[in-house]
Amino acid sequence: xxQTLFRFESEYGFSSSxxxxxxxxxxVQKLTKSGYHILSIAPLHMAPISPRxxxxxxxxxxxxxxxxxxx
Numbered sequence: 001x002x003q004t005l006f007r008f009e010s011e012y013g014f015s016s017s018x019x020x021x022x023x024x025x026x027x028v029q030k031l032t033k034s035g036y037h038i039l040s041i042a043p044l045h046m047a048p049i050s051p052r053x054x055x056x057x058x059x060x061x062x063x064x065x066x067x068x069x070x071x
Contacts, residue, residue, distance in 0.1 A: 001039065004031065006065045013049055017057040024065060036069040 008023050028038060047062040048055040 001068055001070050002036075004036075004067045004069055005044070006067055007062065008064075009062045011061065013058045014060055014063075015058065020057060020060075020063055028067065031067065031069060035071055037071070039068040039070060040066075041068075042066050 006024060006027050008020060014020050024041070028041070032038065042065065043063070044066050045062065045064040046055075046060050048059045049061055050059070
């Protein structure tokens with residue numbers, strides 16, 4: 001079992017949650033085409049433009065996901 005980190009950054013925030021998940025999906029597709037089996041995907045870190053308890057995806061500048069894989 002291996003852990004892979006996926007980090008996606010945007011200086012001005014993301015246009016939508018769909019943008020983030022499209023990027024994540026493309027990354028996961030590259031892993032599976034390379035022979036990896038995806039065991040789990042979990043969010044690790046999401047950094048907002050300005051710190052607050054509740055933020056929208058448009059206010060995030062960084063998202064990180066942990067992806068557990070095996071060959």
